Amino acid sequence: MTSAARHRRNLLIALSFLLPNFLGFLIFTLGPVVFTFGAAFTNWDLQGIEPLRWVGLFNFATLASDDRFWIYLVNTIYFLLGMPFAIAGSLAVAVLLSTKIRGLVVYRTLLYLPSVTSGVAVMLLWKVLYNPDFGPINHLIETFLGWLGFENAKGPAWLLSTQNLFALAVERLGIDPGQFGLGAREAIILMGLWGAVGGGNMLLYLAALTNVPKELQEAAELDGATRWQNFRNVTWPQLAPTTFFIVVMGFIGGLQGGFEQARVMTGGGPAGTTTTLAYYIYNKAFTEFQMGYASAVALVLFALIFAVTLINWKFGNKELNY
Amino acid sequence: MAAENIKGERARKFAAHVTLWVLAALSLLPFFWMVLTSFKPLAEVESPNPFPTEWHPENYRLVFEQVPFARYYFNSVFIAAWCTFLVVLTSSMAAYAFSRLHWPGRDHVFRLYLATMMIPGLVTTIPNFSLMVRLHLLDSYQGLIIPAAFSAFGTFMLRQFMMSIHPALDESAEVDGARPWQIFWDIILPLARPGLVTLAIFTFMGNYGSLFWPLIMVKSEALRTLPIGMMYFDSQYGRQTNVLMAASVMNIVPLVVLFVVGQRFFVKGIMLGSVKG
Incomplete structure (x- = not known):
């Protein structure tokens, strides 16, 4: 067989193995992406009230002046604020587990359970836990406050409250001091922390920690470094690629997030305070049937995620892999 | 001291x-x-x-009396099992082509394919929904299963796994006259079993708990999955917190069992999924 013939034969064999996956990819990923790029420039409406028309940049112009879009973008970013705490928590747990502690598997199993069971059932559970009147969380808070001498003090209204730690105003962009407090957004972030701290990121850190060369730490110890200095100057830089990966994935996931929480726990409320871009797209497309407009919002989301991915490509491999 | x-x-x-x-x-x-x-x-x-x-x-019995909970269970497990079977099949075939076969441009194509993993699902949902409507697959098992039968992540993960299998194995089989299909089926797949199990567990869990796609696809009561059924239950009988919690417990028990049984695969899978290709 000539070399060209062998090449062709190899290519055909490879294609036969790739065929099912590539077909699926073309039909359910690539085709739809191209389609969305087109749909975002039309007035496509599933109810067919108006005939389908090319509208140019109309959807994007509408979006730029759509207050709700900007408010929901802020909400989406607000939810990302849980990320540094989740990462710090995962790292702390991984450090505790990496000290050759007995019972590692037991701890790891118990701590991982919240992230295995995430989903509708667990969100319905948290909805009850957060109930301001008879939920156990406020019961604990109110008992504690009473014990401190604040009789009849009330806990936060959690999922029913528009308050937030940044005192963001309701239904407009801006600050309103009256909105300072704990509300629905904090409730969802705290639930996310519960699910994330012992989860996949913790496992990633745990694996990365076992790969930090022991000689480096021992050398630092001999030089009289304290445990904190050792962690700060030896371990933490060694963990940089892992941290970078976790942060990038966190951004990509977080920007698309918040749909389930909004759909299951709050309906996006109160007053839109827990509506993220993902939930907005869902509502525009599947309850208002404005497919063209929803596609435009989806493309903006795509652009944001693409920007994060570019940062990943640019810096991910070069500077952070030691 | x-x-x-x-x-x-x-x-x-x-x-x-x-x-x-x-x-x-x-x-x-x-x-x-x-x-x-x-x-x-x-x-x-x-x-x-x-x-x-x-x-x-008896709260647990009440769940089954108030809603067709057994049906929800069956639908979730049935759909997740089919998706899992198909994802493992299509991903392992593609991973084999990307890791064990030699053809021009392989690694470039793989890198391009990998890049598609970052396409957010929300960008493809609307056209996929409209495609399902056109194909008359709205409100059908096929419509819930087929779009979820392919996974770039699964291909990526299994490729990482298959790369670590020693190349001498399929080379010697080739010398003995084995055809690529035989090598795939008889040599690589058995050796990649831990990777396959890992991907199977992840895929099953993901589809068992999936909410967005069933929410827009399911119209009839007979097709409701557990997440959809739980939401319906909450909207109809949400005041009965005790029965709702019984339903939630039954919802997550399979996940907990699967996790405890397959724990070592979990740890492995998360590692494989994060290694850069």
Whole structure:
């Protein structure tokens, strides 16, 4: 067989193995992406009230002046604020587990359970836990406050409250001091922390920690470094690629997030305070049937995620892999 | 000095254990509360005492009487099982082509394919929904299964796994006259079994709990999956917190069992999924 013939034969064999996956990819990923790029420039409406028309940049112009879009973008970013705490928590747990502690598997199993069971059932559970009147969380808070001498003090209204730690105003962009407090957004972030701290990121850190060369730490110890200095100057830089990966994935996931929480726990409320871009797209497309407009919002989301991915490509491999 | 060091070490270990137990307790408390509430009589669900004064296991039976919960269970498991089978099949075939076969441009194509993993699902949902409408697959098992039968992530993960299998194995089989299909089926797949199991567990869990796609695809009661059924249950009978919690417990038990049984695969899968290609 000539070399060209062998090449062709190899290519055909490879294609036969790739065929099912590539077909699926073309039909359910690539085709739809191209389609969305087109749909975002039309007035496509599933109810067919108006005939389908090319509208140019109309959807994007509408979006730029759509207050709700900007408010929901802020909400989406607000939810990302849980990320540094989740990462710090995962790292702390991984450090505790990496000290050759007995019972590692037991701890790891118990701590991982919240992230295995995430989903509708667990969100319905948290909805009850957060109930301001008879939920156990406020019961604990109110008992504690009473014990401190604040009789009849009330806990936060959690999922029913528009308050937030940044005192963001309701239904407009801006600050309103009256909105300072704990509300629905904090409730969802705290639930996310519960699910994330012992989860996949913790496992990633745990694996990365076992790969930090022991000689480096021992050398630092001999030089009289304290445990904190050792962690700060030896371990933490060694963990940089892992941290970078976790942060990038966190951004990509977080920007698309918040749909389930909004759909299951709050309906996006109160007053839109827990509506993220993902939930907005869902509502525009599947309850208002404005497919063209929803596609435009989806493309903006795509652009944001693409920007994060570019940062990943640019810096991910070069500077952070030691 | 040495004795002091050992003492310090012991104190540190003890502190680590205490911290971890506190964290483990925080992880589990919501589950305890859920299980205890699922055994309460309705009159006690608002009581601050987390323990039921009388135990009502019949709450679990009530779930099946109030909604077709067995049907939800069946639908979720049936759909997730099909998706899992198809994802493992299509991904392992593609991974084989990307890792064990030699053809021009392989690694470039792989890198391009990998880049598609970052396409957010929300960008493809609307056209896919409209495609399903056109194909008359709205509100059907096929419509719930087929779009979820392909996974770039699965291909990526299994490729990483298959790259680590020694190349001499398929080379010697080739010399013995084995055809690519035989090598794939008889040599590579058995050796990649841990990777396949890992991907299967991840895929099953993901589809078992999937909400967005079923939410827009399912119209009839007979097709409701557990997540959809749970939401319906909450909207109809949400005031019966005890029965709702019984349903939630039954919803997550399979996940907990699967996780505990397949734990070592989990750890492995998360590692493989994060290694850059």
